[in-house]
Amino acid sequence: MKKSKKNGYKPGKKRNQSKNINGKKHSAMPSQKGDKSQGKPSTTNKRQGNKKAVTAEVTCTGLTNEGKGIVQWKGKQLEVEYLLPGETAEITVSTSGRYVHPELKRVITSSKDRIQPPCSYYFECGGCQLQHMNEQAQEDFKQETIDELMKPFGKPEPILTMDHPYDYRNKSHTTFGLNKERQIIGGLYAQNSHQLISMDRCLIHDPKADEIWQTIKDMMKSFKMQPYNEDTGRGFLRHVLVKVGKVSGEIMVVLVVASPIFKGKNNFVKALRKAHPEITTILMNVNNRKTSMVLGDQEQVLFGKGTITDTLCGMKFDISAKSFYQINPVQTEKLYTKAIEMAQLTGTETVIDAYCGIGTIGLIASQKAGKVSGVELNKDAVRDAIRNSKRNGVKNARFYQGDSGEFMVEMAARGEKADVVIMDPPRSGSDEAFLSSVVQLKPERIVYVSCNPVTQVRDMKYLVQNGYKVKGIQPVDMFPQTVHVENIAEMVLESN
Template sequence: MEKKCVNEKKCGSCKYLHMTYKEQLKKKEEFVKHELEKCPELKGHFKPIIGMENPWNYRNKVTAVFDRDRKGNPISGVYQEGTHRVIPVEKCLIEDELADKIIGTIRGMLRSFKIKVYDEDTGYGLLRYVLVRRGFATGEVMVVLVTASPIFPSKRNFTNALLKAHPEITTVVQNVNNRTDSLILGDKQQILYGKGYIEDILCGCRFRISPASFYQINPVQTEKLYSKAVELAGLSGKETVIDAYCGIGTIGLIASKHAKNVISVELNPDAVRDAIVNAKVNGIKNVRFYKADAGRFLTQMAEEGAKADVLLMDPPRNGSSEEFLRSAALLGPGKIVYISCNPVSLGRDLGVLKKLGYRAEECWMVDMFPWTAHVETAVLLVRKP
C-alpha cells in the first residue's frame, strides 16, 4: 500500500518511501551482504530479512522540537535534514499516532497558557522539546516536557489540562535542559504526574522505561530480534553470559531464563537503575548489573582471569572498540552474538574478531526501521578450535 508524506524530501528519515516494502527489504539485504564481505565465510549463511506485517506507525518513542513560524505561531516537528530549521509535522507515517495527537494538543495549548517556545538564537523561551513514549503492550504513556528553565508557570494547570484532553497519559515529567548542544534531555527532571516512568512487556518480561533510558523503538520487531539472538546463543542453562551495552537489561534478562548467570554492563546510570528494578519485577535473581564502560569492564575481567561462555553485545551505532573486542576474546566465550544497527561498523568489527580467532557462522537481518535506510543485524560468531 503506497502512502505519501508531505515532508518526505525535507525530513530525510524515510528514504525508501518511493519503493514498495518488498523492494526496500531486498535493498537492505543487499546492503548488509555488501558490508559484510570481509567475512567470506558468511556466504550462503545470510538468512532472509525478517520484515513487518504492518510497517506503519511503529515508533513507540516520538520526539518533537518546538519553534515558531514567521508569524510567531508555535510549530512542532523535526529538523530539516542537515539543518536546524524546524519542519512542522502533524502526522508521521512511522510515528505512533497517539503520540502525534498528544504533541498536537500541547502545541495548541501553548498560547492559552502563555508559554513561549525556546529560540535557539536568542536563548529566550521555555519549551524546547516534547518526548512521548508508549508501552505498546501495556498502553502506558509518558510525556516529557523539555524546558530551558526549571521555572514552569502554571505547570499544574497545564498538566491537568493535558490529562483532561488525553486521559491515556499515565505520567508527565518536566526535564530541564539549559545546554546549547544538540542533546535533547538535560540532567534534572521533576515528575508532574504519575510515577515518572512507564512499563512495557517484551518477550514475556516486564520492563521499566525512564525518560532517558534506551529502549528499542519498534517493539514488534525487537521481540523477533531478541528471540533470534537468544536462539543463536544456544543456551542450555549452564552458561555464564555477558550482556554488554545492556541498557535497561532487556536482552540479558530475556536470556537469563536459559543461562546459569548473566553479567550485564551499562554506562548510563538511569538505565542501570531501571535494569535492577526490572530484574526484581520479573523475579530474576541470576543477573548482576554493573555501571561501567563496557570496554574497560571487560578489560578488567580479562586481567583478573575471568571467563565467559557467551557474549551478547549490542553496541552503539559506531560499533565497538578494538580494546573491547580484544578483551572479549581474552575472556574466551565459545559464542558471540553481535547485534548491530550499522552494517558498516559491524563489518569492521567482524574483521577484528576474525583476527582474534572467531568465525562468523550465521547472519540474520531484522527490519526494525521500515521506510528508512537502517536495518538491524544479528551475527553468530564461534570461537575457532
C-alpha cells in the same frame, strides 16, 4: 507505477495521488500554503547559492547504502536522492570547485518499484529515505546491502521484515517554533538542518504520540507558553518527548523546558490529562544549555510515577525519560529471539551482556542461561536494569556499572570463564580495546547485535583474525521506510 509520459515524474511537483494509511489519506507531496518548493528537498537553493548549475540526462545503475541512486556524469560517479535503479532521469548538477551536488529534477522513465510516498512531508523531512520504494523493493535493498557487506563471512538469512511498517516508533520528540506570521508551529527538523518543518503527523510515529503533542501545541497560546528560540535563547518550551508502552498502553509525556519556572503548571497538567486521560505520567525536564541534546539533567515529576512499563518477550520493563529502550518493540522481539537462539543456551552457560543498557536482552537471556552479568557505563541505565531484574523476579542476573572491556579483562585475570558474550554496541561499533578483551576472555560464542553493519564488518574481521569464525548472519528490519537495518552475527571459537 507506469512509465512517465513526456513531462516525467517530478519529485518537486505536487501530485493528486495518495495512499490510505490507517484510514487516513495523506497527499503524496507536501501541500503547505506558501511553500513554493512544494516538495523539493529544502536544502536545494541553499546548497546551490551562486554555484554553476547544468542539466543532464542520466541512467541509474544501482543504489548506495544510503539508498541514493548511482549515476555517471562526466566521468564522475554521483549519488542522487530519490532515484531508483534502471530509471532514466533529468538532474541538475551544481559545481563549485571540487564540490559537486546533483539533484533529481524529473524521472523520465520510472521503475516498477517506484510509488508515491504516503507521507506529505517526505521530500522536506529526510527522516525517512525509502518511502518512494514499494515494500518489496525496500526489503530487497536492505537484503542486498547486508549480503554485500557480509560477503567475506558467508550468506545471510532472509531479512526479518514487519507486517505493518508504519506507526512503530514508541518514542518521538517534537520541536516547537514560530512561523513568519508568529504563529506557533510544531514538527521535526529537516535532516541535517535546523529548519523546522510544521507537520501534524509522522507516519512512523505512534499515532497517539502525535495526537498528544498536537494538543500541547494548541494549548500553548492560552497558557502563554512561548516556544524556545535557539538563536536568541528566549522562550520556554523546547521539545515534547512522548514514550508509549505498546503492550501496556501507558504513556509518558516529557515537557523539555528552558527554565524551571513553569507558571500555571498544575492547570496545564490538569488540562492535558483532561484532553488525554490515557497519559499515565508527565515530567518536566529542564534544559537551559545551548546544546543539540534534547534532555537536560534536571527533572521533576508533575504527574504519575515518572516512569512507564512495557512488556518485551514476556518480561516487564520500567522505562524512564532518559533510559534507552528499543524504538520498535514488534521487531525487537524478533531481534532478541533470534539473538538468544544464536547463543544456543542450555541453562548452564555464563553469559556476559556487554553494553547492557536497562538490561533487556540480558534479562530475557537469563531465562535460558545459568548466570548473566550485564555491564554498562551509564549508571542510570544500570539502576534501571537492577530494578527491572527485581520486577521480573530474576535471580541469576547481576548488573555492573563500568567498562565492559575492563570487566572482561578482570574476569580473565581471575581465571574466570564466560561461555557467551552478547554485544550490542552503539553505531560506532566497538573499539579494539573492547574486542581484544573479548579475545582475551575467549568465550566459546559471541552474538554480535549491530545497528550499523558497516562498523560491524570491521569488528567481525578483527574477531575472525583472532580465532573466531562466523556461523550465522541474520538481518532484521527495525526501521521500515528508512535505510537503517540491524544485523546479528553468530561467531564461535575456531576450535569449536
